[in-house]
Amino acid sequence: MNDKNSRKKMLNTGDWAVEAEGLVKTFGDNRAVDGVNLNVRAGTIYGVLGPNGAGKTTTIRMLATLLRPEAGSARIFGHDVVRESQIVRQLIGVTGQYASVDEALSATENLVIFSRLLGLGHAEARRKAAELLEEFGLTEAAKRPLKNFSGGMRRRLDLAASLIAQPPLIFLDEPTTGLDPRTRNQMWQTIRRLVRTGSTVLLTTQYLQEADELADRIAVIDHGQVVAEGTGDDLKASIGSSSLQLKIQNPLELEEACRTVEHVLNVKATVSPEGGKITAPMADADRVTDLLIVLRNAGIHLAELSVQKPNQPWMKSF
Amino acid sequence: MKNTMIKPVADRQLTNYVSFGQSVRNSFTMAYRGILKIRRTPEQLFDVTLQPIIFTLMFTYIFGGAISGNVQSYLPVIIPGILVQTVITTSIVTGVQLREDMDKGVFDRFKSLPIARIAPLAGALLADTIRYTIATVLTFTMGYIMGYRPDGGLAYVAIAGILVIVCSWAISWIFAFFGVIARTASSVQGISMLALFPLTFLSNAFVPVNTMPDWLQWFVKINPVSHLVTAVRNLANSGTFGWDFAISLIGAAVIVAVFAPVTVRAYMRRT
Ligand SMILES: Nc1ncnc2c1ncn2[C@@H]1O[C@H](COP(=O)(O)OP(=O)(O)O)[C@@H](O)[C@H]1O
Ligand SMILES: [Mg+2]
Numbered sequence: 001m002n003d004k005n006s007r008k009k010m011l012n013t014g015d016w017a018v019e020a021e022g023l024v025k026t027f028g029d030n031r032a033v034d035g036v037n038l039n040v041r042a043g044t045i046y047g048v049l050g051p052n053g054a055g056k057t058t059t060i061r062m063l064a065t066l067l068r069p070e071a072g073s074a075r076i077f078g079h080d081v082v083r084e085s086q087i088v089r090q091l092i093g094v095t096g097q098y099a100s101v102d103e104a105l106s107a108t109e110n111l112v113i114f115s116r117l118l119g120l121g122h123a124e125a126r127r128k129a130a131e132l133l134e135e136f137g138l139t140e141a142a143k144r145p146l147k148n149f150s151g152g153m154r155r156r157l158d159l160a161a162s163l164i165a166q167p168p169l170i171f172l173d174e175p176t177t178g179l180d181p182r183t184r185n186q187m188w189q190t191i192r193r194l195v196r197t198g199s200t201v202l203l204t205t206q207y208l209q210e211a212d213e214l215a216d217r218i219a220v221i222d223h224g225q226v227v228a229e230g231t232g233d234d235l236k237a238s239i240g241s242s243s244l245q246l247k248i249q250n251p252l253e254l255e256e257a258c259r260t261v262e263h264v265l266n267v268k269a270t271v272s273p274e275g276g277k278i279t280a281p282m283a284d285a286d287r288v289t290d291l292l293i294v295l296r297n298a299g300i301h302l303a304e305l306s307v308q309k310p311n312q313p314w315m316k317s318f
Numbered sequence: 319m320k321n322t323m324i325k326p327v328a329d330r331q332l333t334n335y336v337s338f339g340q341s342v343r344n345s346f347t348m349a350y351r352g353i354l355k356i357r358r359t360p361e362q363l364f365d366v367t368l369q370p371i372i373f374t375l376m377f378t379y380i381f382g383g384a385i386s387g388n389v390q391s392y393l394p395v396i397i398p399g400i401l402v403q404t405v406i407t408t409s410i411v412t413g414v415q416l417r418e419d420m421d422k423g424v425f426d427r428f429k430s431l432p433i434a435r436i437a438p439l440a441g442a443l444l445a446d447t448i449r450y451t452i453a454t455v456l457t458f459t460m461g462y463i464m465g466y467r468p469d470g471g472l473a474y475v476a477i478a479g480i481l482v483i484v485c486s487w488a489i490s491w492i493f494a495f496f497g498v499i500a501r502t503a504s505s506v507q508g509i510s511m512l513a514l515f516p517l518t519f520l521s522n523a524f525v526p527v528n529t530m531p532d533w534l535q536w537f538v539k540i541n542p543v544s545h546l547v548t549a550v551r552n553l554a555n556s557g558t559f560g561w562d563f564a565i566s567l568i569g570a571a572v573i574v575a576v577f578a579p580v581t582v583r584a585y586m587r588r589t
Contacts, residue, residue: 042327064430077327087332089432100427104355113354116347117433119340145358161427166324198323 015042015077017169017200018063022072025058032058034224035072040202040217042077042168045195047215048204055224056204057097060171063202064094076169093162097173097204099154100161101146107133107157108142111164118165132160136190152183159190170194172203176210188214212236244282247304251276257300264291282307341434348441353448365411366449370404370457377524378464385525390465397461397468398478398550399523402543405453405486406518410510412446413493417503420588439498439585443490450486454479470557478553481566485546488570491577498584523547542569 018040025033033055040046050056061067063074065085074081076088094100101110111129120128133139136156146154155175162170172191176184191201191214205211211218212232220228220235228235244265248257254271261269261280265287269280282288295302336344356363377400382392416439419425428438458466458475468475493510500506520534521543527535538544542565549562 066426066429079332084334086334086336086432089430090330090332091327092430094427094430096423096426098423100423100425100430102351102355102424103422104358105351106358109354109358113347113351114427114431116350117344117428117431117437119343168324168327198326 017042020074023069024071031224042200044216045201045214047211047218049211050221054221060173093167093170095158095162095172099158103146106143114161115164136160169200242282243308244280245306246278249301249303253300336434344433344437345440348437349444352445366408366453373400374460393466394555397466401457402547403518405450405482408449408453409486409490410493412490413497413506414503416442416497417506450483468554470554474553474557478550485570488573495577495581517543
């Protein structure tokens with residue numbers, strides 16, 4: 001969190017790492033990405049948050065030149081992903097949702113080949129591979145074929161491969177999905193370190209909590225569209241909280257019931273005009289049990305009890 | 319991770335263009351990857367090692383007596399035939415593996431790197447010449463063990479081997495094309511075998527043409543595989559370059575001229 005605040009201050013103005021307007025990609029009738037706009041400032045972590053099938057991967061693939069958008073346009077550091085794709089490829093590192101490394105080869109061989117492709121000499125490529133394996137704690141497994149790698153090791157190797165050229169923009173598609181909590185925390189540390197060296201990170205996740213923890217700004221995406229955008233705090237504020245609604249049997253006890261609700265839940269309750277209905281924000285669901293016990297002990301009988309979900313449609317997915 | 323700052327975008331030299339030199343270097347790196355994969359999974363060489371050994375033994379001892387009177391005089395006929403059949407069959411692997419590779423996650427990484435887009439295809443075609451070489455050497459070696467002493471001498475045998483490797487490389491473009499356009503690796507295998515089976519068996523590879531019915535002779539004589547087999551026999555057994563040698567090379571050139579561009583185009587569209 002501290003990290004995020006200090007980053008906010010040093011961000012230079014006006015440098016966009018990603019500018020995407022109206023991106024569209026359809027698969028048959030399925031509008032997988034349906035007019036996505038994204039703007040990511042250089043030097044920040046940007047989170048794309050959405051449930052499975054929302055269009056996150058497809059969006060990243062278009063930004064990373066792996067898929068051609070059907071409509072709309074995108075620029076990476078000012079370079080068009082279609083017309084200047086080869087330049088864009090020099091500026092990005094991509095770690096896909098599924099590891100994009102060679103299963104048949106060892107970790108070292110993988111990194112050496114990618115380094116060679118990126119123009120490093122033979123000795124230089126070996127040195128780079130060893131250095132990255134060391135950094136990602138894979139030195140001991142360096143010579144083993146990847147078949148025996150755990151999910152976390154594969155993910156780290158994949159990320160290491162994306163960092164060979166020290167790209168200024170790194171795409172991470174669901175970098176922590178399927179990782180155990182300890183490995184996930186390591187991944188979070190790594191992502192934060194990347195940004196400290198000046199990189200920009202665009203990551204996708206299915207978890208609001210993860211996006212909030214890491215990202216400076218978040219775009220919520222659902223059914224191929226951006227349905228909300230802002231900082232984690234913006235989004236949390238816009239969600240609000242669920243509210244509790246009570247209807248009591250005896251209208252004469254309404255006032256006492258309202259007082260009890262306010263006292264036990266420690267919130268401001270409202271009585272609806274048509275009478276008999278109390279509405280109160282429910283910040284802490286556990287307290288509802290306490291409330292019900294106090295009401296019963298006071299002899300106040302309920303006619304109805306319901307919980308109103310916050311009215312942000314995209315929230316339903318999380 | 320070292321906390322040294324990365325190079326800012328403004329200080330980077332960026333080009334939207336891949337030079338010819340870089341394309342060649344990238345292709346060789348991809349070929350190196352292909353060779354590493356062969357080394358890591360030597361079981362994928364089963365076909366190129368076992369087929370020459372088993373086929374040579376089988377065909378020679380089964381047909382030798384019937385066709386040439388005895389095994390010894392059948393060897394100069396059958397070894398070039400088996401050689402051509404085995405090495406061409408090996409070239410199917412290029413298409414199958416290309417399809418498998420293109421479906422794998424690692425291919426996404428190749429596509430996201432600033433490399434020549436043709437490199438994975440070119441590298442695969444390059445690395446597979448190793449298989450052809452292994453199959454060629456093994457077939458001649460088997461023949462030698464069984465008593466085959468080609469009259470053309472070692473130099474002409476080597477030229478014959480190289481001719482077969484070059485022609486198989488040309489033919490592998492056809493299978494690479496199937497590999498690029500097909501949906502699954504097993505369908506590539508299926509289509510390719512279907513195309514290759516009649517071509518290799520309806521030829522002069524195993525039996526003399528004059529024992530066949532007329533209509534079949536007509537096909538066998540225009541079959542390019544027959545010309546290649548004859549060219550190899552001429553080289554290995556009598557040390558001569560004939561018409562068939564020229565026809566084989568022209569055929570190979572035509573295949574490359576037709577299939578290399580369409581394969582590259584289909585490949586670029588698919589990736
Ligand atoms: N290659 C493809 N062919 C057909 N449909 C696809 C393909 N890739 C993605 N889709 C569909 O597009 C939608 C978005 O997918 P995706 O971008 O992978 O979502 P996410 O990464 O957010 O889970 C889904 O409905 C998915 O089924
Ligand atoms: Mg996805």
